[in-house]
Amino acid sequence: MTFQVPCPNCGPRPVEEFTTTGEVRERPVESPSRRDLSHYIYFRRNARGVQTEWWYHRFGCELWFLADRDTHDNRVLETRLPTSSRGEW
Amino acid sequence: MVSRLRAREDERIDRGRPVTFTFDGTAVRGFEGDTFGSAMYAEGRRVFSRSFKYHRPRGLVCCAGQCANCMATVDGRPNVRLCVEPIREGADVNGQNVLGSVDRDFLSAVDRFAGPFTPPGFYYKTFIRPRRLWPLYEKLLRNAAGLGKLNPEATREGRFEKEHRSVDVLVVGGGSEGLQAAIEAAQAGSSVALVDDGPEPGGALLLTESGDEPARALANKAREVGVELLCPARAVGVYEGNLVPIEYDNVLIRMRATEIVVAAGVVEQPLVFPGNDLVGVMLPGAASRLVRFWSIKPGERAVVITADDSGARAVETLKAAGVRVAATVDLRATMPETIVASGKKGRVTGVSIDGDSVRCDLVVASGSPQPAHALLSHAGARVDYDAGRGVFVPVEVPDGIRAVGGAAGDVGQPGLPRPSFGGSGSKAKEFVCICEDQTTKDLRYAHAEGYDSIELSKRYTTVTMGPCQGRLCHLNSVRLYAETSGTDESLIGTTTARPPWSPVSLEVLAGRPHxxxxxxxxxxxxxxxxxxxxxxxxxxxxxxxxxxxxxxxxxxxxxxxxxxxxLGKILVSGRDAATFLERIYPNRFGDMASGRIRYGVLTSDAGRITDDGTIARLADDTFYVTTTSTGAGAVVEWFEWWNAIWGYELDVVNVTGxxxxxxxxxxxxxxxxxxxxxxxxxxxxxxxxxxxxxxxxxxxxxxxxxxxxxxxxxxxxxxxxxxxxxxxxxxxxxxxxxxxxxxxxxxxxxxxxxxxxxxxxxxxxxxNLLEASMPWILKLDKGDFVGRWSAEQVKARGLETRLVGFRLKTDDLPVEGGQIVGDGQPVGRITSVRRSEAADAIIGLAWVPADKAVEGASFEARVDGELIPAEVTLEPFYDPDGERLRS
The missing domain is CATH 3.30.1360.120 (Probable tRNA modification gtpase trme; domain 1)
Known part of the structure; x- marks a missing residue:
């Protein structure tokens, strides 16, 4: 892993400056079944191809952002700020 | 016996500055500008090492730091390639992988007696019974085969650094094509660096009789237009994002380039014929380097067999050095059926071409020059077999990388040598892979055993896996496999090229301890x-x-x-601060008055405890959060992540420092x-x-x-x-x-x-919170929060284990992490234990089965192999009602 990630603030920087929590997952909004909860917590699609992921510029501007990365060749096609939804609770 | 040719203007040695070192204890004299290998060769040494498996005498083959033939231990550092390692005063050079010396190696008995019985896989098949003796066999076999020995006591010597750099254009290879590409890029306004493994750029130009002057002119021009010349330096590989690690003295430069130009030229390929590993059989480039760099006469009587112009160039150079060229074979014009070299004590004494014998002490031989495509392959280029020229040529080179010259496949129209020249009758070994001692017979044997894919064959025979990393054996092994299986080279394909392309020492990769x-x-x-x-x-x-x-x-x-x-210290402030904290912590903060403090535990959505600390409300919209000593960074990240999802109006500031x-x-x-x-x-x-x-x-x-x-x-x-x-x-x-x-x-x-x-x-x-005995933290009567659903699940399934306090009824302090035993089985563990004067006991915390989590329950802990009784205590051991705390 030596690719570069274009941080929305800082531009392309080496991947070592970042950390990722992996693919974006749909968090259940209502109290989920045990099965759905397990699925949300433990399972990943792990796509071969482009997937949207959370990235954090840990050794940089400390920004969380979304990145569309091709898991096959680590090309980062696009990065952007999330459009947040506060949700109801 | 020092023999140098008449001094030449462009030789690399400075005859006014002698340098002395020892090889196997004997003094060797060379000059500044020599390599260890050239100085030894000039003094008449021809045998430099013993081969990996058969312990056959081996001499210089490439003189370019590619093969294993001149590897020796220099000042305790194993596997140094003497042909390219600059000479150092007082260095202690020793042969390796020998019992005795490189001249008289008792392990060479393997070659004479065991040779016919040691096909690939032989050791594993033979010594597997009885199985219990394998460790002993393995030790003996490992001692008999291999490379230099690492000194386990060795420590870091010198200082190693890493540099992070970037350029517009990085050129790998300083031959004429590489220098020209660098000059053009620099003239177009790009920042350009050029890497070459020689002490000066010039590449193949330096191997021709009239090449010194143009090489120097190009290098000067490159300097003039602002090309940064990194030499001697080696590109280790091409990694994602056009990153090229470059070993440059004690520095590993991590060079990021917008464009990489691979101008690595070609790798001369050995011919496969019986006796092709005899000392005195070398590649044309090696002969030229000996003459042109260090003014050494490589031999007295030479036979030159080549598939391209390198033969003519070598003949010119050899003649200028006074070597008698006894026979020349241009494979473009004539293709012999058989070539067999014969020798005495491992050194070549003659070559027989289609039965015509020629006496000689030097055989300069090479096949089609193989484009040095490894760096391109690292970057994702494919290679295709060019049947007409008998080489692999890079195709589909990805964006951001470009090949020029020989590396791009520009190798002219060489003759196509036979995959092997041994014919049918020869019994002598013909080597496909000199590093790993693999012969045509071994490869055919592997094929007959069913290893019909080149990748399988590679793993079985280890061909291409030696120190040359396939430079001198990949092409020949593929061609031999194609011939053996009666198919086409393009169907055999190639083995995967992986970094490192050049050998790189671990201390350079490790850099400075930090x-x-x-x-x-x-x-x-x-x-x-x-x-x-x-x-x-x-x-x-x-x-x-x-x-x-x-x-x-x-x-x-x-x-x-x-x-x-x-302690981690974080300020959380903003209109939504209270809402945010209620949603990220399992307990309540919205109802907390300004000036009050609450304990908080963070959990993940899986319900696992990740951190704890106190939360003080300083004002309606301002909270001061503390975390564990090592947790501040992770908690800030955690807060910021969730808020990136939720988008609350708030600021998170880490004030730990x-x-x-x-x-x-x-x-x-x-x-x-x-x-x-x-x-x-x-x-x-x-x-x-x-x-x-x-x-x-x-x-x-x-x-x-x-x-x-x-x-x-x-x-x-x-x-x-x-x-x-x-x-x-x-x-x-x-x-x-x-x-x-x-x-x-x-x-x-x-x-x-x-x-x-x-x-x-x-x-x-x-x-999780419930099993860690902190149910009061969980406020399931509020709305959604991180970890809520998992907590509900734990509550529904019931507790399996509990974190409880205990007193030990003994005076021995058990280790933390010690086992708790129930019915002879491990059922829990001790997490903390100390002797407490205030409680007058050994006290601790432990995970025990949930049914043991009652006051006074007893369990057993294993302390130094003995079972010690302990008693569960649910209250704090000191001031259980917290009167002192609240006083």
Whole structure:
């Protein structure tokens, strides 16, 4: 892993400056079944191809952002700020 | 016997500066500009090493640092390629992988007697029975085959650095094509660096009789237009994002390039014929280098067999050096059926071409020059077999990388040599892979055994896996496999090229040892007070200032002072701060009044405990959050992540470094604070779990009344720069009370007496709130929060295990992590254990089966192999009602 990630603030920087929590997952909004909860917590699609992921510029501007990365060749096609939804609770 | 040719203007040696070193104890004299290999060759040495498996004598083959034939141990460093390693005064060079010396190696018996019986896989098939003896066999076999030995005692010598750099264009290879590409790019305004493995650029130009002048002109031109020349340096590989690590002396340059130009030229390929590994059989480039770089006559009588113009160039150079060329074969014009070299004591004495024998002591032989495509392959280029020219040519080179010259496949129209020239009758070994001692017979044998794919064959025979990494054997092995299986080379395909392309030493990859430490602003005072320091994560903290037991007594009986600056400190402020905290913590914060404090535990959505700390509400929209000592960064990340999803209006600021903190705790803490603080600290004005702002000894501070160590206590948070000042003030003013600074060890005893958990010590990645006995934290009557659903699931399934306190009915201190045993089976573990004077017992925390989590239940712990009875205690061991804490 030596690719570069274009941080929305800082531009392309080496991947070592970042950390990722992996693919974006749909968090259940209502109290989920045990099965759905397990699925949300433990399972990943792990796509071969482009997937949207959370990235954090840990050794940089400390920004969380979304990145569309091709898991096959680590090309980062696009990065952007999330459009947040506060949700109801 | 030193034999050098007449001095030439362009030779690399400086005859006025002699250099002496030893090889196997004997002095060798060379000149500045020599390599170890050239100096040894000039003194008449021809045998440089013994082969990997058969211990056959081996001599110089490439003179370009590619093969294993000249590898030796230099000053204790194994596997140094003598042909390219610059000579050093006083160096101690020794042959390796020999029993005796390279001239007289007793292990060469393997070649004479065992040779016919050692096909690939032989050792594994033969020595597997009886199985229990394999370790012994393996030891013997490993001793008999291999390369140099690493010295396990060796330490780092010298200093190693890493440099992170970027350029517009990086050119790998300093031949004419590479230099021209670099010059053009620089003239177009790009920043350009060029890497070449020679002491000066020039590449193949330097191997031709008329090439020195144009090479020098190109190099000068490149310098003029601003090309940065890195030589001698080696590109290790091409990695994602056009990153090329370059080994340049003791520096690993991590070079990022917008465009990489691979101008690595070609790799001359050996011909495969019986006796092709005899000492004196070398590639044309090797002969040219010996003559042109170091003015050495490579032999007396030469036979030259080549598939392209390299033969004519070699003949010209050899003749200029006074070598008699006894026979020349241009494979473009004639293709012999057989070529067989014969020798005496491992050194070539003649070649027979289609039965016509020629006497010689030097055979210069090569096949089609193979484009050096490895770096392109790393970047994702494919290679295709070019049947007409008998080489692999790079195709589909990805964006951002470009090949020029020989590396791109520009190798002219060479003759197509036979995959092997042994014919049918020959019994002598013909080597496909000289590094790993693999012959045509071995490869055919592997094929017959069913290893019909080149990748399988590679793993079975180890062909291409030696030090040359396939440079000199990949093409030949593929061609032999195609011939053996009666198919086309393009169907055989290639093995995968992976970095490193050039050998790179581990110390360069490791770089400078780098162990960052964080110190609090009171670090030097701790040392002056006699503290023993210890690591906690990246922090350095006082373990104790003397006797930890005395420190514990001091806190219980008078007042103690501890530096808790390592606590993570985070300001969460903004309109939605309270809502945010309620949603990220399992407990409530919305109903908390300003000036109050609550304990909080963070859990993941899987319900696992990740961190804990206190949350003080400073104002309606401002909270001051503390975390564990190593958790600040992770908690800030966690907060920011969730808020990136939720989008609440709030700011999260990590103030861990800018604020110091001291905890003052003990029955005399209030009296001590009264002397120093400008706000009332009486029990009614400043209650337990109150947060107040004031000045301590004049220092603006946030005071938190919390009690991690179980006594009346004040945690003072204040600007880091005042750390030493405030510590001094507290120690000085506290002297009358018998105030003691205390360290981490006594704090651990004190908190254990209160059964306060340490996240990460008493919990692990499996621990949840309910089983960690903190049900009061969970507020399932509020809305959604991180970890809620998993907590509900745990509640529904019931508790399986519980974290409880225990007293041991013995005097032996068990180890933390010790086993808890039930019915002879491990059923839990001890997470913390200390001797407590206050509780007059050995106390601890342990995970036990849920049914044991009742007051007075007994279980057994394994201590030093013995089972020791213990008793469950659900209340804190000290001040169970918290009267002292609240006083």
């Amino acid at each position: 162990e960052p430490a964080r110190r609090t602003s009171m670090h030097d005072r701790h040392k002056k007070l006699g503290a023993t320091m210890m690591w906690t994560g990246e922090w350095r903290r006082p373990y104790a200032y003397g006797d930890p037991a005395a420190e514990v007594r001091g806190v219980h009986e008078a007042v103690g002072i501890i530096d808790v600056s390592t 800018s604020l110091a903190a001291i905890n003052v705790a003990g029955p005399d803490a209030r009296a001590l604070m009264e002397r120093l603080v400008d706000i009332p600290v009486d029990a009614d004005s400043f209650r337990y779990l109150d947060a107040r702002q004031g000045h301590v000894a004049g220092v603006p501070s946030l005071l938190l009344r919390i009690g991690f160590v179980g006594e009346l206590g004040y945690e003072i948070h204040f600007p880091s720069v005042q750390g030493e000042f405030l510590l001094d003030a507290l120690v000085t003013e506290g002297a009358d009370f018998g105030a003691v600074p205390f360290g981490l060890e006594s704090q651990r005893v004190l908190r254990l007496e209160k059964a306060h958990i340490l996240v990460g010590q008493d919990t692990d990645s499996e621990s």
